[in-house]
Amino acid sequence: MAGLTFQPGVIGGTTLKNRLVRSATAENLAGPEGTVTDEMVSFYDRLAKGGVGLIVVSFAAVHPTGRVFARQLRVDTDEALAGLGRLVKVIGRGGAKAVLQLVHAGAAARSAVTGWPPMAPYPAFDPLTLSRARVMTEGEITETIAAFASAAGRAREAGFDMVQIHAAHGYLVTQFLSPANRRRDGWGGALPGRFRFLEETCRAVRSAVGDDYPILAKVNVGGDGLPPVQRRWVLDNLLPLVDGLELSGGLTWNGLISRGQLPIDIVVEGKSAAQRLVIRLMGHLLAGRVAFRGEAYWLPCVDGLAQHTSTPLILVGGLRSVKAIEMVLGQGIDFAALSRPLVREPDLPRQWREGRTAPALCTSCNRCLGMIERGKPLRCYA
Numbered sequence: 001m002a003g004l005t006f007q008p009g010v011i012g013g014t015t016l017k018n019r020l021v022r023s024a025t026a027e028n029l030a031g032p033e034g035t036v037t038d039e040m041v042s043f044y045d046r047l048a049k050g051g052v053g054l055i056v057v058s059f060a061a062v063h064p065t066g067r068v069f070a071r072q073l074r075v076d077t078d079e080a081l082a083g084l085g086r087l088v089k090v091i092g093r094g095g096a097k098a099v100l101q102l103v104h105a106g107a108a109a110r111s112a113v114t115g116w117p118p119m120a121p122y123p124a125f126d127p128l129t130l131s132r133a134r135v136m137t138e139g140e141i142t143e144t145i146a147a148f149a150s151a152a153g154r155a156r157e158a159g160f161d162m163v164q165i166h167a168a169h170g171y172l173v174t175q176f177l178s179p180a181n182r183r184r185d186g187w188g189g190a191l192p193g194r195f196r197f198l199e200e201t202c203r204a205v206r207s208a209v210g211d212d213y214p215i216l217a218k219v220n221v222g223g224d225g226l227p228p229v230q231r232r233w234v235l236d237n238l239l240p241l242v243d244g245l246e247l248s249g250g251l252t253w254n255g256l257i258s259r260g261q262l263p264i265d266i267v268v269e270g271k272s273a274a275q276r277l278v279i280r281l282m283g284h285l286l287a288g289r290v291a292f293r294g295e296a297y298w299l300p301c302v303d304g305l306a307q308h309t310s311t312p313l314i315l316v317g318g319l320r321s322v323k324a325i326e327m328v329l330g331q332g333i334d335f336a337a338l339s340r341p342l343v344r345e346p347d348l349p350r351q352w353r354e355g356r357t358a359p360a361l362c363t364s365c366n367r368c369l370g371m372i373e374r375g376k377p378l379r380c381y382a
């Protein structure tokens with residue numbers, strides 16, 4: 001049954017032992033300073049031994065202003081290097097390749113964590129924190145691009161096989177791409193202006209890591225309000241700048257990224273009365289829209305991209321069975337990424353390789369997501 005799933009694949013000259021990718025899944029396992037802990041090393045040791053080909057170590061903050069969680073991994077200083085090296089070592093020993101995901105959350109950053117008001121290209125409102133971002137100056141924009149580049153350089157120095165620019169899910173890069181970004185200084189307005197931040201970030205990262213080092217980006221193919229023609233323009237212009245694209249969708253607050261149940265009672269815990277009210281109201285409005293109705297839920301938005309490019313494509317979102325993964329790979333997508341299934345069963349790839357036919361046990365209850373939102377460590381809370 002697993003015809004293509006366990007065939008090797010190549011991204012940017014690096015060979016992966018199979019077509020299964022562990023999609024970035026914030027762990028909240030870093031120390032208070034954002035450095036790698038023993039717990040995090042054990043977590044990745046287990047995941048790597050579970051048989052997945054490529055592991056995206058998650059949500060590493062490139063700049064102090066872009067953090068969301070107190071226990072989020074940081075890659076904004078050289079202090080990070082030793083710990084990152086430990087992660088690379090256990091991941092490699094387990095037989096997987098390692099990617100570091102680089103992020104700045106922009107308007108979704110939390111001032112309780114960063115100590116600064118959140119900043120974004122336009123005065124974006126974040127429905128989860130009920131805060132409005134301060135508009136970034138041009139100096140802050142170029143400083144943030146430089147921060148992505150320095151972070152990528154550190155990832156390479158620590159031994160990671162690749163980096164991934166987080167350009168999905170409503171964080172800073174998506175905020176630049178948004179039609180709501182009406183800046184008139186060349187960093188917003190018409191689409192080329194909105195794309196400029198991502199373009200210059202890719203170029204800066206490229207000059208930091210060199211031509212021989214794979215750069216990935218995680219991007220949205222739907223669920224964020226970008227008109228399809230504009231999305232296609234973004235993807236067409238991004239493809240020449242990267243060595244691989246992970247295709248996802250949705251925004252931090254609209255439930256579409258990780259479709260399934262909305263764990264409202266978990267998310268509201270510890271929030272202010274106003275936040276509780278808004279979250280409960282949004283939950284009520286969104287519940288029907290975000291239910292899990294089938295595997296590979298972003299595939300319908302991919303729209304012939306695989307036939308149009310030779311750049312490796314990774315699809316994420318609701319993959320739960322080898323049957324669905326084979327179907328996706330059969331349509332020209334190169335890799336299949338899993339997040340929640342590997343939270344519950346880190347050794348699912350090994351089991352599938354050894355002949356298990358049953359799908360993942362993950363029920364998409366999203367309690368893991370609710371607990372991460374509260375700053376708790378990543379594990380299955382079902």
Ligand SMILES: Cc1cc2nc3c(=O)[nH]c(=O)nc-3n(C[C@H](O)[C@H](O)[C@H](O)COP(=O)(O)O)c2cc1C
Nearest residue numbers: 023024025026058059258317318338339340368369
């Ligand atoms: C607990 C949790 C944490 C996540 N953290 C990240 C993250 O740090 N970066 C990211 O790009 N996506 C993150 N995601 C989204 C997943 O990578 C993935 O796109 C989404 O859950 C759909 O895939 P799945 O159905 O295999 O879970 C997270 C999802 C969950 C459930």
